Amino acid sequence: MLAPITGRKVFFGMAAAFGVIISVNLFLAYSAVKTFPGLEVKNSYVASQHFDENRAAQEALGWSISAEVHQDELQLAITNAAGQPVEVADLTGTFGRATSVRDDQTPDFVFDGTMYRAPVTTAAGNWNLRFEAVARDGTMFQQRVVVLVER
Incomplete structure (x- = not known):
C-alpha cells in the first residue's frame, strides 16, 4: 500500500523539479559566457x-x-x-x-x-x-x- 500524497510531498517534489531546471539553466548560462569569443565591434x-x-x-x-x-x-x-x-x-x-x-x-x-x-x-x-x-x-x-x- 502506498502512503498518501500530502502537501509536504508535493512541495518537495516541485522544489526538486524546479531545482534541477534552475541548476541546468545556470550551468548552460555559465558555459555560454565562458566560451563566448568576445565582441566583434564595441558599438x-x-x-x-x-x-x-x-x-x-x-x-x-x-x-x-x-x-x-x-x-x-x-x-x-x-x-x-x-x-x-x-x-x-x-x-x-x-x-x-x-x-x-x-x-x-x-x-x-x-x-x-x-x-x-x-x-x-x-x-x-x-x-x-x-x-x-x-x-x-x-x-x-x-x-x-x-x-x-x-x-
Missing part, C-alpha cells in the same frame, strides 16, 4: 554607419580570397580580378575555431610571390581565418574565411 551602430562605403571600396579592389591548410601551413591566396597574386601593404589576422578562443593563433604571414604562408597548429575540423589587409592604395580589406582542415 555596432557606429560600425554600421560606414558599412556600405567600406564594402563598396573593398569590392572595387576585385580581390578573390582562398585559404587552406597543408601540413600545418596556412596558405592564403589573394588574387586580383585578372587572377594575378596580390601583395598587400599590411596583413594581420587571427586563425582559430569558430566557437572558442582557446585555439586562436596569430599567423606570421610571409609572401612568397604567389601567396601568403604561415605555420599553424591545427586539428581536424572547422577553422576560421579573420584577417585584415591594407591594399597598396590604403584601402582596408576585411574578411572571414572558413577553412576546413581534414586529417
Whole structure:
C-alpha cells in the first residue's frame, strides 16, 4: 500500500523539479559566457554607419580570397580580378575555431610571390581565418574565411 500524497510531498517534489531546471539553466548560462569569443565591434551602430562605403571600396579592389591548410601551413591566396597574386601593404589576422578562443593563433604571414604562408597548429575540423589587409592604395580589406582542415 502506498502512503498518501500530502502537501509536504508535493512541495518537495516541485522544489526538486524546479531545482534541477534552475541548476541546468545556470550551468548552460555559465558555459555560454565562458566560451563566448568576445565582441566583434564595441558599438555596432557606429560600425554600421560606414558599412556600405567600406564594402563598396573593398569590392572595387576585385580581390578573390582562398585559404587552406597543408601540413600545418596556412596558405592564403589573394588574387586580383585578372587572377594575378596580390601583395598587400599590411596583413594581420587571427586563425582559430569558430566557437572558442582557446585555439586562436596569430599567423606570421610571409609572401612568397604567389601567396601568403604561415605555420599553424591545427586539428581536424572547422577553422576560421579573420584577417585584415591594407591594399597598396590604403584601402582596408576585411574578411572571414572558413577553412576546413581534414586529417
